[in-house]
Amino acid sequence: MLFELSVIGHAVSDFRLEEAIAQAGIARGEPATPEERINPPWLKQFGLDRNLYKDTHGHFSPKGADWRQWGLRTKVAAIVTWLGHDPPGTWWTYAQIECVDWFPQAHADSEPIVDVADACLGEPH
Template identity: 85%
Template sequence: MKTPTTRRRVVWALSLCTIATCMAVGGALLFELSVIGYAVRDFRRDEAIAQAGIARGEPATLEERLNPPYLKQYGLDRNLYTDSHGNFSPTGADWRQWALRTKVAAIVMWLGHDPPGTWWTFAQIKCVDRFPQAHADSEPIVDVADACLGTPH
Protein backbone atom coordinates (compact mmCIF):
# COMPACT_ATOMS: atom_id res chain seq x y z
CA MET A 1 0.00 0.00 0.00
CA LYS A 2 1.31 3.43 -0.97
CA THR A 3 1.59 6.16 1.59
CA PRO A 4 0.31 9.69 0.96
CA THR A 5 3.93 10.89 0.68
CA THR A 6 4.69 8.34 -2.04
CA ARG A 7 1.56 9.37 -3.98
CA ARG A 8 2.55 13.02 -3.74
CA ARG A 9 6.02 12.21 -5.04
CA VAL A 10 4.59 10.25 -7.97
CA VAL A 11 2.18 13.10 -8.80
CA TRP A 12 5.02 15.64 -8.60
CA ALA A 13 7.28 13.50 -10.77
CA LEU A 14 4.55 13.04 -13.40
CA SER A 15 3.75 16.75 -13.27
CA LEU A 16 7.39 17.70 -13.76
CA CYS A 17 7.74 15.28 -16.67
CA THR A 18 4.59 16.66 -18.29
CA ILE A 19 5.76 20.25 -17.80
CA ALA A 20 9.22 19.46 -19.20
CA THR A 21 7.70 17.77 -22.25
CA CYS A 22 5.34 20.68 -22.88
CA MET A 23 8.18 23.16 -22.55
CA ALA A 24 10.37 21.20 -24.99
CA VAL A 25 7.63 20.90 -27.60
CA GLY A 26 6.47 24.47 -27.05
CA GLY A 27 10.02 25.78 -27.24
CA ALA A 28 10.64 24.02 -30.55
CA LEU A 29 7.35 25.34 -31.95
CA LEU A 30 8.08 28.88 -30.79
CA PHE A 31 11.53 28.69 -32.37
CA GLU A 32 10.05 27.60 -35.72
CA LEU A 33 7.41 30.33 -35.55
CA SER A 34 10.05 32.97 -34.81
CA VAL A 35 12.19 31.77 -37.75
CA ILE A 36 9.11 32.02 -39.98
CA GLY A 37 8.27 35.53 -38.78
CA TYR A 38 11.82 36.79 -39.28
CA ALA A 39 12.14 35.08 -42.67
CA VAL A 40 8.94 36.72 -43.97
CA ARG A 41 10.11 40.12 -42.75
CA ASP A 42 13.64 39.71 -44.12
CA PHE A 43 12.48 38.40 -47.50
CA ARG A 44 10.03 41.28 -47.94
CA ARG A 45 12.70 43.80 -46.91
CA ASP A 46 15.25 42.38 -49.35
CA GLU A 47 12.65 42.30 -52.12
CA ALA A 48 11.66 45.93 -51.42
CA ILE A 49 15.29 47.05 -51.48
CA ALA A 50 15.81 45.35 -54.84
CA GLN A 51 12.62 46.89 -56.26
CA ALA A 52 13.60 50.34 -54.97
CA GLY A 53 16.98 50.03 -56.69
CA ILE A 54 15.28 49.20 -59.96
CA ALA A 55 12.81 52.07 -59.51
CA ARG A 56 15.70 54.52 -58.91
CA GLY A 57 17.18 53.41 -62.20
CA GLU A 58 20.20 51.64 -60.77
CA PRO A 59 21.82 49.59 -63.51
CA ALA A 60 20.84 45.95 -63.43
CA THR A 61 21.43 43.30 -66.02
CA LEU A 62 18.60 41.23 -67.40
CA GLU A 63 19.94 38.29 -65.36
CA GLU A 64 19.78 40.37 -62.14
CA ARG A 65 16.21 41.35 -62.90
CA LEU A 66 15.09 37.79 -63.64
CA ASN A 67 17.17 36.21 -60.88
CA PRO A 68 17.71 38.86 -58.19
CA PRO A 69 20.80 38.37 -56.02
CA TYR A 70 18.74 38.36 -52.81
CA LEU A 71 17.05 35.10 -53.90
CA LYS A 72 20.41 33.37 -53.65
CA GLN A 73 20.58 34.34 -49.96
CA TYR A 74 17.49 32.21 -49.42
CA GLY A 75 18.68 29.31 -51.57
CA LEU A 76 16.21 30.15 -54.34
CA ASP A 77 18.62 30.73 -57.21
CA ARG A 78 16.38 30.40 -60.26
CA ASN A 79 19.26 28.90 -62.24
CA LEU A 80 19.30 25.87 -59.93
CA TYR A 81 15.61 25.07 -60.26
CA THR A 82 14.61 25.62 -63.87
CA ASP A 83 12.59 23.07 -65.79
CA SER A 84 12.92 22.17 -69.47
CA HIS A 85 10.89 25.26 -70.40
CA GLY A 86 13.10 27.63 -68.40
CA ASN A 87 10.52 28.18 -65.66
CA PHE A 88 11.36 28.26 -61.94
CA SER A 89 10.17 24.81 -60.92
CA PRO A 90 11.72 23.15 -57.86
CA THR A 91 10.55 19.62 -57.09
CA GLY A 92 9.57 17.66 -54.01
CA ALA A 93 13.16 16.44 -53.71
CA ASP A 94 14.35 20.07 -53.67
CA TRP A 95 11.75 21.02 -51.06
CA ARG A 96 12.91 18.29 -48.68
CA GLN A 97 16.48 19.60 -48.82
CA TRP A 98 15.53 23.21 -48.14
CA ALA A 99 15.91 24.83 -44.72
CA LEU A 100 12.87 26.37 -43.04
CA ARG A 101 13.97 29.88 -44.06
CA THR A 102 14.11 28.85 -47.73
CA LYS A 103 10.67 27.24 -47.52
CA VAL A 104 9.23 30.43 -46.02
CA ALA A 105 10.78 32.58 -48.76
CA ALA A 106 9.39 30.24 -51.44
CA ILE A 107 5.88 30.39 -49.94
CA VAL A 108 6.01 34.21 -49.78
CA MET A 109 7.38 34.40 -53.32
CA TRP A 110 4.67 32.08 -54.69
CA LEU A 111 1.96 33.83 -52.71
CA GLY A 112 2.98 37.19 -54.14
CA HIS A 113 2.19 39.15 -50.96
CA ASP A 114 2.66 38.92 -47.22
CA PRO A 115 1.04 35.81 -45.77
CA PRO A 116 -1.94 36.28 -43.44
CA GLY A 117 0.15 35.34 -40.44
CA THR A 118 2.98 33.29 -39.02
CA TRP A 119 0.73 30.43 -37.94
CA TRP A 120 -0.86 30.33 -41.43
CA THR A 121 2.59 30.17 -43.05
CA PHE A 122 3.60 27.38 -40.66
CA ALA A 123 0.45 25.44 -41.64
CA GLN A 124 1.21 25.90 -45.36
CA ILE A 125 4.76 24.63 -44.92
CA LYS A 126 3.50 21.59 -43.01
CA CYS A 127 0.96 20.96 -45.78
CA VAL A 128 3.69 21.00 -48.43
CA ASP A 129 5.98 18.96 -46.15
CA ARG A 130 3.49 16.09 -46.42
CA PHE A 131 3.88 16.21 -50.21
CA PRO A 132 6.86 13.82 -50.73
CA GLN A 133 5.03 10.91 -49.10
CA ALA A 134 2.20 11.17 -51.60
CA HIS A 135 3.87 12.27 -54.87
CA ALA A 136 6.93 11.60 -56.95
CA ASP A 137 10.08 13.61 -56.32
CA SER A 138 9.90 14.99 -59.84
CA GLU A 139 6.50 16.68 -59.23
CA PRO A 140 6.81 20.49 -59.36
CA ILE A 141 6.45 21.66 -55.77
CA VAL A 142 4.70 24.86 -56.85
CA ASP A 143 1.69 22.75 -57.88
CA VAL A 144 1.49 21.32 -54.37
CA ALA A 145 2.00 24.78 -52.86
CA ASP A 146 -0.87 26.07 -54.99
CA ALA A 147 -3.10 23.29 -53.66
CA CYS A 148 -2.06 24.08 -50.08
CA LEU A 149 -2.45 27.82 -50.55
CA GLY A 150 -5.83 27.29 -52.14
CA THR A 151 -5.19 29.79 -54.89
CA PRO A 152 -3.62 29.44 -58.33
CA HIS A 153 -0.70 31.76 -59.14
Protein backbone atom coordinates (compact mmCIF):
# COMPACT_ATOMS: atom_id res chain seq x y z
CA MET A 1 0.00 0.00 0.00
CA LEU A 2 2.89 2.41 0.69
CA PHE A 3 4.10 1.91 -2.86
CA GLU A 4 0.62 2.71 -4.24
CA LEU A 5 0.38 5.84 -2.09
CA SER A 6 3.78 6.94 -3.36
CA VAL A 7 2.73 6.37 -6.99
CA ILE A 8 -0.47 8.35 -6.41
CA GLY A 9 1.36 11.28 -4.81
CA HIS A 10 3.88 11.43 -7.64
CA ALA A 11 1.19 11.04 -10.32
CA VAL A 12 -0.82 13.98 -8.95
CA SER A 13 2.34 16.10 -8.81
CA ASP A 14 3.40 15.07 -12.31
CA PHE A 15 -0.10 15.69 -13.69
CA ARG A 16 -0.24 19.18 -12.20
CA LEU A 17 3.29 20.00 -13.39
CA GLU A 18 2.51 18.96 -16.97
CA GLU A 19 -0.74 20.93 -16.86
CA ALA A 20 1.05 24.03 -15.51
CA ILE A 21 3.77 23.83 -18.17
CA ALA A 22 1.12 23.61 -20.90
CA GLN A 23 -0.83 26.55 -19.44
CA ALA A 24 2.35 28.64 -19.19
CA GLY A 25 3.08 27.93 -22.85
CA ILE A 26 -0.40 29.06 -23.84
CA ALA A 27 -0.03 32.19 -21.69
CA ARG A 28 3.26 32.98 -23.48
CA GLY A 29 1.41 32.78 -26.78
CA GLU A 30 2.80 29.46 -27.94
CA PRO A 31 0.49 28.13 -30.63
CA ALA A 32 -1.97 25.44 -29.63
CA THR A 33 -4.65 24.09 -31.90
CA PRO A 34 -8.20 23.82 -30.60
CA GLU A 35 -7.69 20.03 -30.54
CA GLU A 36 -4.55 20.42 -28.37
CA ARG A 37 -6.49 22.61 -25.93
CA ILE A 38 -9.29 20.03 -25.62
CA ASN A 39 -7.04 16.98 -25.72
CA PRO A 40 -3.57 18.11 -24.58
CA PRO A 41 -0.72 15.94 -25.86
CA TRP A 42 0.73 15.58 -22.35
CA LEU A 43 -2.40 13.66 -21.24
CA LYS A 44 -1.13 10.76 -23.34
CA GLN A 45 1.81 10.46 -20.92
CA PHE A 46 -0.78 9.33 -18.38
CA GLY A 47 -2.49 6.93 -20.76
CA LEU A 48 -5.42 9.25 -21.37
CA ASP A 49 -6.56 10.37 -24.80
CA ARG A 50 -9.92 12.08 -24.82
CA ASN A 51 -10.46 10.90 -28.41
CA LEU A 52 -10.31 7.26 -27.30
CA TYR A 53 -12.84 7.67 -24.50
CA LYS A 54 -15.64 9.84 -25.92
CA ASP A 55 -19.31 9.15 -25.41
CA THR A 56 -21.97 9.87 -28.03
CA HIS A 57 -22.03 13.53 -26.94
CA GLY A 58 -18.27 13.95 -27.26
CA HIS A 59 -17.62 14.04 -23.50
CA PHE A 60 -14.71 12.24 -21.85
CA SER A 61 -16.42 9.08 -20.69
CA PRO A 62 -14.32 5.91 -20.40
CA LYS A 63 -16.15 2.70 -19.55
CA GLY A 64 -15.62 -0.03 -16.98
CA ALA A 65 -13.57 -2.04 -19.48
CA ASP A 66 -11.17 0.93 -19.86
CA TRP A 67 -10.83 1.41 -16.10
CA ARG A 68 -9.90 -2.24 -15.55
CA GLN A 69 -7.09 -1.97 -18.13
CA TRP A 70 -5.60 1.22 -16.73
CA GLY A 71 -2.62 1.38 -14.45
CA LEU A 72 -2.59 3.38 -11.24
CA ARG A 73 -1.13 6.56 -12.81
CA THR A 74 -3.88 6.60 -15.42
CA LYS A 75 -6.56 6.13 -12.79
CA VAL A 76 -5.10 9.03 -10.80
CA ALA A 77 -5.06 11.25 -13.88
CA ALA A 78 -8.69 10.34 -14.64
CA ILE A 79 -9.77 11.22 -11.08
CA VAL A 80 -7.95 14.57 -11.25
CA THR A 81 -9.45 15.24 -14.71
CA TRP A 82 -12.97 14.53 -13.44
CA LEU A 83 -12.50 16.71 -10.37
CA GLY A 84 -11.05 19.60 -12.35
CA HIS A 85 -8.79 20.47 -9.41
CA ASP A 86 -6.26 18.89 -7.08
CA PRO A 87 -7.67 16.03 -5.02
CA PRO A 88 -7.75 16.65 -1.26
CA GLY A 89 -4.80 14.33 -0.66
CA THR A 90 -3.01 11.12 -1.52
CA TRP A 91 -4.98 8.99 0.92
CA TRP A 92 -8.30 10.43 -0.36
CA THR A 93 -7.30 9.71 -3.98
CA TYR A 94 -6.32 6.17 -3.01
CA ALA A 95 -9.71 5.70 -1.33
CA GLN A 96 -11.54 6.99 -4.43
CA ILE A 97 -9.65 4.61 -6.72
CA GLU A 98 -10.30 1.70 -4.37
CA CYS A 99 -13.99 2.62 -4.22
CA VAL A 100 -14.27 2.58 -8.02
CA ASP A 101 -12.32 -0.69 -8.13
CA TRP A 102 -14.74 -2.26 -5.63
CA PHE A 103 -17.95 -0.82 -7.09
CA PRO A 104 -19.81 -3.58 -8.97
CA GLN A 105 -20.77 -1.31 -11.89
CA ALA A 106 -17.08 -0.63 -12.57
CA HIS A 107 -16.87 -4.22 -13.74
CA ALA A 108 -19.51 -3.73 -16.45
CA ASP A 109 -17.75 -3.14 -19.76
CA SER A 110 -20.24 -0.51 -20.91
CA GLU A 111 -20.79 1.37 -17.62
CA PRO A 112 -19.54 4.99 -17.82
CA ILE A 113 -16.88 4.97 -15.16
CA VAL A 114 -17.42 8.66 -14.37
CA ASP A 115 -20.86 7.66 -13.02
CA VAL A 116 -19.19 5.14 -10.74
CA ALA A 117 -16.62 7.75 -9.67
CA ASP A 118 -19.44 10.21 -8.96
CA ALA A 119 -21.09 7.62 -6.72
CA CYS A 120 -17.83 7.21 -4.83
CA LEU A 121 -17.36 10.99 -4.58
CA GLY A 122 -20.95 11.49 -3.58
CA GLU A 123 -21.51 14.26 -6.13
CA PRO A 124 -22.20 14.37 -9.88
CA HIS A 125 -19.75 16.01 -12.27
